[in-house]
Amino acid sequence: MTDQTTEAPAAKPIPVTVLTGYLGAGKTTLLNRILSESHGKKYAVIVNEFGEIGIDNDLIVESDEEIYEMNNGCVCCTVRGDLIRVVEGLMRRPGRFDGIIVETTGLADPVPVAQTFFMDDDVRAKTELDAVVALVDAKHLPLRLKDSREAEDQIAFADVVVVNKTDLVTPEELAVVEDVVRAINPTARVYKTSRSGVDLARVLDQGAFNLERALENDPHFLDHDHEDHVCGPDCDHDHHHHHGHDHHHHDHDHTCGPDCGHDHHHHDHGHHHGHHDSMSPIHDITVKSISLRGGEMNPDRFFPWIQKITQTEGPNILRLKGIIAFSGDEERYVVQGVHMIVEGDHQRPWKDGEKRESRLVFIGRNLDFAKIEQSFLACQATAKTPA
């Protein structure tokens, strides 16, 4: 299969942006901006229904969402069959556009869409998943999270979360929404806007799945004094909210010790310090993230470990991302994964003075933090050989 890829004429893969978000979150408005604003690029758009896209563009393709389970006994190995066919058709004439945007239905699970770009060899050979962007309606998010798992999944799975319609909520309500988004997904870049007015450069061409680029600008993996740090005022605000009773996702200096409690976003019932009087929507969150931090790893322990954990916990893992320092290795190793799919590669040499440590984030459900952390730390080069 890889032979087929390498034998085919080498062309630059076309970037694919997946746009998710509940009905009314502002996807169509954002799409219309992408199609009409002058940014010098042309996009092919795959939609479920033409709906209200008022733009005359012969590269808008209507496609019936068709989810296929792969016949390999793995329940989380799902792809969008219709996308395979449409992308195949589009890629026969690649000169027509610079990128592809897939708009999902409000209730869609983003995972099969993303996995299509990893699991189908033909699609994978010609395209590259750029980023999953989730639009969130600031006004209705708390309600959505009560209604459905999909809204939570969309945020948990995203690389970029656009909190939209901020003009319809109070600053306090917005703060709660932001907290919720960061609690569900600490690694996503979060932007606040109204009328889908986010800077398109924050949405398109993100390279979030590109191992060379991934994590390089990821707020979760950046130190606060980093020049590209994009958290901005959110950081202070977040720090406040979680002060004292919850591990902060941006608190890079915090190392989880044995007393941390480890259920970062769940066991804080009753600990709210009066920041928000409203019932916290956090109670409706079932996704949580696990941030791991360790020293230099022994590759002979780390690779079997990550294989095993993605095999056994795959259905519970929505995303994983990490930067790994291997002992005796002069380059940073980056890993990322979706359910059972995990891939990794050397990214770049460690810089002088850069701390050689390993960081790994899992976003998922029903993950046993203590067990995962313990087994992760046992992969360290300095760890005693496990029995």
Added chain:
Amino acid sequence: MPTVAPLDIEGHVVSTHFLGDIPFFATAAGTIHRLDGGEKVTEAHQGLLTCIRDPFSATLISGGEDGKVLRIGHDGEATLLAEVPRKWISVVAGGPQNAVAYAVGKTSIVRQGDGSVKEFTEERSVEGIAFAGKGLRIAAARYNGVSLHWVGTNAPAADLDWKGAHTGVTFSPDGRFLVTMMQENALHGWKLDGKAGENRHMRMTGYPAKVKSLSWSVKGKWLASSGAPAAIVWPFSSKDGPMGKAPLELGTRANIMVTHVAFHPAEEVLAIGFIDGMILGVRIADEKEALLRRPGKGAITGLSWSASGKLLSFSSEAGDCGVIDISA
């Protein structure tokens, strides 16, 4: 030594088919080129997705991004058979008595020669359609199996179930077998004339890549397939088809994938097209190989024999097409 007459066309060429002794080439952009005393071009579609040879008549049937289904004659003239605005038509099939079938989402539509139209709704998107050789009957490939419909009746579909996504379908020439291509790297077959209670399934697996091209030999003794660095050719002459038998592997090349296969119309000779543009001819009897075309610019997307069996046309992803004269 065969001679190659090249025909360079701009862009991706989706398929090639002979109508009589005239080769046709269909481009993804929507033009159809034919070599009929010089190169002639029909502007058929605004974006062409599929173009097949109607097995029941000397015409082509095509579907496009413009939602049109066309029938194209040997003179290149296009007749509009159906138009579904804003839908992509990527599945078409030709049947007896000038019937055509096409798919729109979860619906298979059969348009008979008299212009009457019949629709069949499936539970999942239709990814492939084929007409049976006898009687007006279609098979629609979909997720988790195939639905068989008699076009002339309102009887419920006969469902052939097999878990997984079926992306294409073909009847054997004698109508005894039905074979699908699957999203995973496999074919699946059903024995249609089996007795009740008999195992009717045929699993054909082991491919390193997806199968995208199938071709039956004359009289249906063999079924050739792409999806491996050799043409995988399954024996279908016994009453149980290929069950319990190993396929032939013809034209094996170390790591170079076969992308298209086409059996000769009269002899058990297979034309094999590769991802690098090379084309081999292989005789089944002694597995003797002949180089028909050296590697070119792009993967072979189509191969077609002329009615006489002396000419072989080929189309490529990169547009470097041509006609090979094997009688020279």
